[in-house]
Amino acid sequence: MHGLQALSDLPGLDEAEQYCWQQFLECSLNLVAAVDVCLREAHDLSIRDVLLLELLSRPNRRGHRLSALAETLRVSQGQLSTQIRRLEGQGWVTRSPTRGDPRGILPRITGEGHSRLHAAMETYARGVRMHYLDQLEHEQMVDLADSCRRINGSLGTVGARPD
Structure with missing residues (x-):
């Protein structure tokens, strides 16, 4: 990911710290994107x-x-409402x-949502294993x-x- 190389000159971080941060950031973004692609395609x-x-x-x-859902997912309530409306439409x-x-809503997963989730969790687990866990020895994973x-x-x- 070449765009993140611009972060290699962060004030206050030495070369090793910058490298460590850059590798972590690039890895985490790439992992989320790779698993996301697996889920979207399947x-x-x-x-x-x-x-x-x-x-x-x-x-x-x-x-x-x-x-509480928005806080857990690290999104705004507006973003979450849009996502819920889309999933409701499906x-x-x-x-x-x-x-x-009367202004508040409680989202609930449907039977069809449970079925979709069950199938997606198998793909999610395969993606996590393939792109993350298989790259590490057991001790590295624990560390x-x-x-x-x-x-x-x-x-x-x-x-x-915030919204």
């Missing part, structure tokens, strides 16, 4: 669609509020009003997971992007 679903459907498939007594998600808040856990822990909860 199921006409984006990786964000699969992540949303997977979240909606989890049991939640009070329903899945848009604000019959994979329904929306119902929230109790006590990378631990590094990512530590980085995520230091970030805390980063909110969704």
Whole structure:
């Protein structure tokens, strides 16, 4: 990815730090794009669609509020609403009003959405294995997971992007 090479002169980072960051950034963007291509070609679903459907498939007594879903997916509520409307149009998600808040909606995955998700998760897993896991020895995988856990822990909860 040649466009990211412009990041090789970040003030305050030494050469090794710049290289480490550049490789991480390029790798993470490429991995997400590669898995996204697998999902789009096989199921006409984006990786964000699969992540949303997977979240909606989890049991939640009070329903899945848009604000919590948007924060989890790191998107704005507007972006999420657009995505939900599109998935609703395909019959994979329904929306119902929230109790006590006539403006709020609770998205729910449909039976067809569950079927699409199940098939897509197999493709998702194959893509993750092919583009990510198969490139690493077991020890490297464990070390990378631990590094990512530590980085995520230091970030805390980063909110969704505003509309």
